[in-house]
Amino acid sequence: MPRSVIVVGGSLAGLMHALQLKRQGNNVTILEQDPSSERSSNEAGIAFRAYCEEFLTKYDDTGVTVCVPISRTRIGWRTRPQLLSFALSMRLTSWGHLYRVLRANFDGYASKAVPVPPPSRPGDGRGQYLVGKRAVGLSYNEQSGIVTVRYVDFSTGKEEQMTADLVIGADGIHSTVRNLIGVHTVKEYAGYVAWRGTVPEKLLSQETLEYFTSCVNANTMKRSYAITYVIPTDDGNFEPGERLINFVWYYNIAEGSPEMDRVLTDINGVHHRNTVPRGLVQPEEWARVRETMLPHMAAPFAELVSKNDSPFVTKIHDARITSPPTCHNGRVILVGDALTTLRPHSGSASEQAAFHCLRLPRVWDLETDLKDWVTQVDFYTHRLYLLSRAIGELGQGSAFSFFKSLFSYVACLLSALWYGKPKPSSR
Ligand SMILES: Cc1cc2nc3c(=O)[nH]c(=O)nc-3n(C[C@H](O)[C@H](O)[C@H](O)COP(=O)(O)OP(=O)(O)OC[C@H]3O[C@@H](n4cnc5c(N)ncnc54)[C@H](O)[C@@H]3O)c2cc1C
Structure with missing residues (x-):
């Protein structure tokens, strides 16, 4: 010890x-x-x-409460707010x-x-x-x-x-x-960034608020998708109406492209290798992404994203x-x-x-x-690692890259079934 x-x-x-x-x-x-x-x-x-x-x-x-429980998940498809919805319990926090x-x-x-x-x-x-x-x-x-x-x-x-x-x-x-x-x-860029942020519940219209607080929501678009869920504030406020709606929005950007360069350069001209923190993202970049994508999003997502003026952006990597x-x-x-x-x-x-x-x-x-x-x-x-890659490729990649990563994940599970999960040996 x-x-x-x-x-x-x-x-x-x-x-x-x-x-x-x-x-x-x-x-x-x-x-x-x-x-x-x-x-x-x-x-x-x-x-x-x-x-x-x-x-x-x-x-x-x-003894303080730590997370918000949510029991349903809803999937929206492009501008349709609900394609399907199913029971899936999750607990979320900030x-x-x-x-x-x-x-x-x-x-x-x-x-x-x-x-x-x-x-x-x-x-x-x-x-x-x-x-x-x-x-x-x-x-x-x-x-x-x-x-x-x-x-x-x-x-x-x-x-x-x-x-x-x-x-x-x-x-x-x-x-x-x-x-x-x-x-x-081994570190590899996944091919996309995540725009992330929160919006206070009280800034949303009643209809949008109900949409976001009843479920974990996903809005799938072409080679892009966003996930939202309700979280407490950092100060531990769990009061309905006082909490935050969190969003993570995945967006493809080619490595080495001028767009990547602009997105990772902050308002002071400093280039970040991984994350541009909240408050430092160039407003023109965030405005440009929203302008391009908002017409392709379901209305509640579009309202949510348009009410956030201070996101942060992270380049997504696989590193092991x-x-x-x-x-x-x-x-x-x-x-x-x-x-x-x-x-x-x-x-x-x-x-x-x-x-x-x-x-x-x-x-x-x-x-x-x-x-x-x-x-x-x-x-x-x-x-x-393999599961998160497969989900990522489903949302952001090609059919080939998705099936390839899914195959690796399934092969990993099957080999565990076949050979057994590693068990700790006693000494
Ligand atoms: C400020 C902050 C906010 C985050 N917010 C979110 C979030 O909202 N949602 C989410 O999903 N994930 C968030 N993350 C990432 C999340 O914490 C991690 O993905 C996960 O929890 C695993 O955390 P980690 O401690 O291994 O790594 P990290 O969270 O990356 O933490 C690494 C820590 O090491 C410190 N560090 C690095 N190098 C040195 C050094 N040489 N000497 C001393 N310190 C060093 C960093 O400052 C950092 O605090 C956040 C991370 C940070 C640091």
Whole structure:
């Protein structure tokens, strides 16, 4: 069992691992490069599924409501608001709300969502969340088993260092930790971007509001589709009429095209490699996309999208590692998007982070070893990776690319049936 832990990256995967390790009695420090704890650049909706639920049931002491349950899904086809509708239960929340709940538990961070954070449990270790610290280097002393992380402190501009028994690399798609330990990654642009945003319920007409609050909705268009669902505010407001309608709208753009260049260049002329945050998207670009697509959308979607003036846009990638996500005798471990970045279609990024996390205590409790964790994680993550690709290609790709990705997914499921899912070995 490690005693001191550094987690690089303080988003959902980092916070989940940090909270779990703290509850197990370790002293945990999160190094987050963002200079502010009030993170609001990209906050929008996320799906909240079984492993996230299991995680919070085990470790959350805030007692606050976390998600909105929805029991139906509706599919619209081009300008027709409803082609079919069927029962499908989902639970949704906002990134910002879940972040605040995790912070309240981890380091007692008070926010409007959790004004009075719960006290630590008896036996908890210490938890500290340091902002404005970017990890830049990592070394391992084999004799002592100690890992040293070097980081730049943005408040002083100086490089500092910190040591730990264990380092968790939860630093997302462009993971520095992954590069530092030399884990090779295959990263590929999926062929489209996601325009994302939220609209307060109170800005919508009554008819449109009813349409969006009763179901998770999808509006399929030619080589484009949008998904919407209702979420709480980042401050944890679940009051009907006060919540937000979240949309994710997938839109094809060729790699290297002038259009891609324009979309990823912000209002200050800065070019972003992955996401242009909320507030920095060029208004002319957003206006141009809406002008092109709105006439082809169902009326409720068109109303929703036209009422958002501050979206953010993300280039969608597939990224997965091709060697094990651990190094230095298991003292450095990659998790979450740093391990595999899934396309967002299956709503599984936070679910994957919770899965990675919930399987790790078996390693510390010596019920299994890290090799088994890697096998379990690899199988689970690979399946989600193929599923999210297949859904993405159905909406955005050609018939050929869809059937090809569907075939890979089905082959993965069949091979699991045939050979059996990997089971942890006991020690
Ligand atoms: C501010 C923010 C808002 C988001 N909002 C949404 C949303 O609304 N909907 C959604 O579906 N997904 C959202 N995501 C993505 C979502 O969190 C992930 O897809 C998923 O939960 C897995 O998270 P992760 O922690 O593995 O990676 P990420 O969420 O990408 O987090 C990686 C973290 O590591 C930090 N980091 C990177 N490099 C370094 C370094 N060298 N040193 C220190 N820190 C570093 C980053 O600043 C970031 O906080 C958001 C992510 C962020 C960071």
